[in-house]
Amino acid sequence: MKVNLIHFITLLILGSQFSASAEAKLKLVTTTPNLAFAAKAIAGDEAEVESLLKGMEDPHFVDALPSFVLKAANADVLCFVGLELEVGWLPKVLSKSGNAKVQNGGKGFCDAGSTVEVLDKPAGAIDRSMGDVHSSGNPHYEISPRHLAQASKAITNALSETLPNKALLFESNRLKFVAEMKSLEAKTQEKLRRAFPSAENAQILEYHKEFTYFLSAYGIKSLGSIEETPGVPPSAGRIAEVALEAKNLGALLALASTHNPQKVLNRFAEVSGVPVVVVATSILLPVKPEAYAELQNNLAEQILTRAKKK
Numbered sequence: 001m002k003v004n005l006i007h008f009i010t011l012l013i014l015g016s017q018f019s020a021s022a023e024a025k026l027k028l029v030t031t032t033p034n035l036a037f038a039a040k041a042i043a044g045d046e047a048e049v050e051s052l053l054k055g056m057e058d059p060h061f062v063d064a065l066p067s068f069v070l071k072a073a074n075a076d077v078l079c080f081v082g083l084e085l086e087v088g089w090l091p092k093v094l095s096k097s098g099n100a101k102v103q104n105g106g107k108g109f110c111d112a113g114s115t116v117e118v119l120d121k122p123a124g125a126i127d128r129s130m131g132d133v134h135s136s137g138n139p140h141y142e143i144s145p146r147h148l149a150q151a152s153k154a155i156t157n158a159l160s161e162t163l164p165n166k167a168l169l170f171e172s173n174r175l176k177f178v179a180e181m182k183s184l185e186a187k188t189q190e191k192l193r194r195a196f197p198s199a200e201n202a203q204i205l206e207y208h209k210e211f212t213y214f215l216s217a218y219g220i221k222s223l224g225s226i227e228e229t230p231g232v233p234p235s236a237g238r239i240a241e242v243a244l245e246a247k248n249l250g251a252l253l254a255l256a257s258t259h260n261p262q263k264v265l266n267r268f269a270e271v272s273g274v275p276v277v278v279v280a281t282s283i284l285l286p287v288k289p290e291a292y293a294e295l296q297n298n299l300a301e302q303i304l305t306r307a308k309k310k
């Protein structure tokens with residue numbers, strides 16, 4: 001009996017030590033898997049990184065699920081894409097979480113878009129009649145390695161605020177991440193340049209402006225979006241109009257993401273004769289170290305395959 005009791009106490013002590021070391025790790029929550037990929041690179045072994053979205057969802061339109069609220073409640077740092085991408089659901093998640101650390105002004109409030117050089121900033125005034133316009137500029141920067149590297153600065157800042165004695169480590173991880181993204185961009189650029197020696201040869205449409213950062217990073221001309229109003233499927237008239245224009249300009253292809261309406265995409269391809277290429281814009285969970293480079297390569301390969309057929 002005595003032996004058993006000692007055994008039991010030993011187990012209790014071991015158990016509490018184990019949970020203490022697990023608790024010592026920071027909890028970093030991101031909204032998207034692409035951000036989780038960047039956050040893992042910066043945090044290294046200092047944080048457990050978890051993404052709210054799995055990667056198949058349309059990040060504009062998701063529900064503020066109770067499971068999201070629970071994760072936000074336990075987070076030390078919460079990183080989001082920003083530029084109003086998650087405006088429809090994240091504010092609800094944050095307020096319901098009751099976690100002061102991750103509210104605006106808290107050390108763990110990590111607006112990753114705040115350190116990005118933003119494209120498509122609207123010049124004039126915005127009103128609701130213009131649809132789901134992102135008034136702070138285009139939030140779809142995660143698809144470009146250069147811009148994801150810029151976002152890692154905000155992640156580094158939030159981690160360093162929360163764990164100041166590891167700030168040097170986070171900064172050195174960030175520099176490595178920036179170099180990794182630079183090399184990925186250079187490799188992709190080289191691949192695309194072989195097919196398009198001049199940007200004039202590569203005219204690409206987007207269903208929603210989700211590829212603008214990617215196209216701009218590689219000097220490919222975007223002919224604009226098939227959508228007239230962001231977040232609203234285009235009318236038959238709009239499809240016909242854009243299709244004619246795309247045909248006349250000799251557009252190479254239209255890019256769409258897996259969560260865009262397939263019916264509209266089919267209709268556009270039918271009317272214009274311009275092929276629509278549907279690609280993933282997010283890596284999936286669980287986040288694997290090579291997944292982001294694969295996402296980038298796949299996007300480039302899909303464009304190249306089309307260019308060769310032309």
Ligand SMILES: [Zn+2]
Pocket residue numbers: 060134139140208209230
């Ligand atoms: Zn959008």
